[in-house]
Amino acid sequence: MAENKFPCQPSPGCGREMVCIETNRILDSCRDRDCFENVRVFLTDFGNEILERTGSIRVKRATICWTSIHIDPVQFNRGFYSVNIRFYVKIELEACVGGGRSQEFDGVAVLEKHVILYGSESNVNIFKSSPDASDFCAEPGPCNQSRNVPIAVVEVVDPIVLGTRICEKETECHCCCCCCDIPEPVSHRVSGTLSDRDSGRYLTVSLGIFSVVRIVRPAQYLIQATEYCVPDKECIEACEDDPCSMFRRMAFPVSEFCPPSSPHGNGPGHHNDRNKCGC
Numbered sequence: 001m002a003e004n005k006f007p008c009q010p011s012p013g014c015g016r017e018m019v020c021i022e023t024n025r026i027l028d029s030c031r032d033r034d035c036f037e038n039v040r041v042f043l044t045d046f047g048n049e050i051l052e053r054t055g056s057i058r059v060k061r062a063t064i065c066w067t068s069i070h071i072d073p074v075q076f077n078r079g080f081y082s083v084n085i086r087f088y089v090k091i092e093l094e095a096c097v098g099g100g101r102s103q104e105f106d107g108v109a110v111l112e113k114h115v116i117l118y119g120s121e122s123n124v125n126i127f128k129s130s131p132d133a134s135d136f137c138a139e140p141g142p143c144n145q146s147r148n149v150p151i152a153v154v155e156v157v158d159p160i161v162l163g164t165r166i167c168e169k170e171t172e173c174h175c176c177c178c179c180c181d182i183p184e185p186v187s188h189r190v191s192g193t194l195s196d197r198d199s200g201r202y203l204t205v206s207l208g209i210f211s212v213v214r215i216v217r218p219a220q221y222l223i224q225a226t227e228y229c230v231p232d233k234e235c236i237e238a239c240e241d242d243p244c245s246m247f248r249r250m251a252f253p254v255s256e257f258c259p260p261s262s263p264h265g266n267g268p269g270h271h272n273d274r275n276k277c278g279c
Contacts, residue, residue, distance in 0.1 A: 019225045022218060027150065028117040029214035038165065038204040039109045041091050042182065044192030047105040051201050054095040057166065059205060060104070061092040062159045066186045071152045071215075074116060081119040083152045083213055087111040088186045089159055091205060106190045108182055109205055111159075119150035119215040126218075150215045159207035167202040 043051060051057070066088040074080040089109045097103045125148065187194055 016224055016226050018222055020220055020222050021225075022220050024151065024216035025219035027120050027215050027217060029212065030115060030117060031210075031212045032113075032115070034111075034113060034209050034211065035162065035206065036111050036209070037163075037206045039111060039207065041093075041107040041109050041203045041205055042194045042196055043105065043107040043203065044190060045195050046192050047093070047107055048195060050095050050097060050103055050105055051166065051203055054097055054103075055166075056096040057164060057203070058094055059091055059161045059164050060094050062109075062161050062205070062207060063090050063092075064088070064156060064158055065090045065108075065189045066183060067154060067156075068183070069152050069154060071119075071149055073149070077116075079118055079121050080116055081150060081152075081215060083115050083117060083154075083215070085113040085115075085152075085154055085211075085213070087113070087156070087159075087209070088182065089207065090186075090189050093203075107203070108186055108190060108194060109207065110182065111207065111209070113209075113211070115213050117152075117213065117215045120217060122148055122217065124148065150217045153214050153216060154211060155213075156209060156211040159209050161205060162208050163206040165204045165206075167204055168200065 064087050068086045068088075070084045072082050072084070074082050087110070089111060090106060091109055092104070092106045094102050094104050182194060
């Protein structure tokens with residue numbers, strides 16, 4: 001609510017000064033839309049049994065539940081790095097099992113993406129103290145050392161399901177790994193134990209993903225800052241005895257009842273159509 005917004009206004013006693021801060025600097029970035037066609041979905045034993053006796057199946061939802069990122073220098077190209085990304089996607093499915101009945105089950109699809117970005121060079125060794133270095137009884141030891149490589153950051157939205165297909169032969173499926181390569185936290189997200197047993201049918205999906213990848217390095221900057229001041233506004237406590245009064249103070253979500261007249265984007269008339277809503 002508006003009453004709980006922090007009033008960022010320095011008091012007369014708070015002066016501005018130049019301070020040095022450490023933060024991450026973006027050295028290179030890219031955006032991409034990837035289409036992964038006919039990616040095998042690893043199912044549980046229960047899901048494989050359903051797949052053997054159904055002819056109609058659809059994907060209800062696809063969500064990214066885990067991501068692994070590896071970054072390595074590119075040989076003979078100083079300052080450039082290869083970012084290897086693997087997405088683990090949980091696929092929630094529904095199949096017709098006869099008699100007008102449907103059965104829900106889930107599985108995991110694995111997607112791989114590779115990009116090359118500029119990450120600059122640095123010849124320094126980075127050492128940082130451990131969290132328990134200030135303990136009274138802590139034994140002296142070496143500081144934590146990190147590799148002299150930049151950091152890769154990946155932003156991605158949940159995949160868009162473009163198609164689903166049941167394969168009758170193993171040669172029709174395009175697989176990038178086996179079940180033994182799936183991390184344990186991913187396996188715990190599905191209802192059962194994943195299996196890649198040799199059977200006559202396999203399930204594949206085609207997914208579309210929008211992503212942004214960037215490479216950052218720690219850097220120091222001199223900026224103008226204002227000291228933090230104690231706010232004058234007192235905290236507002238929610239009234240549990242009268243929930244309706246809190247509800248009445250909430251702003252009405254007009255935008256939820258006013259769908260846009262054109263798709264979002266930079267197309268012609270995008271900015272003008274936004275103002276044509278009759279709500």
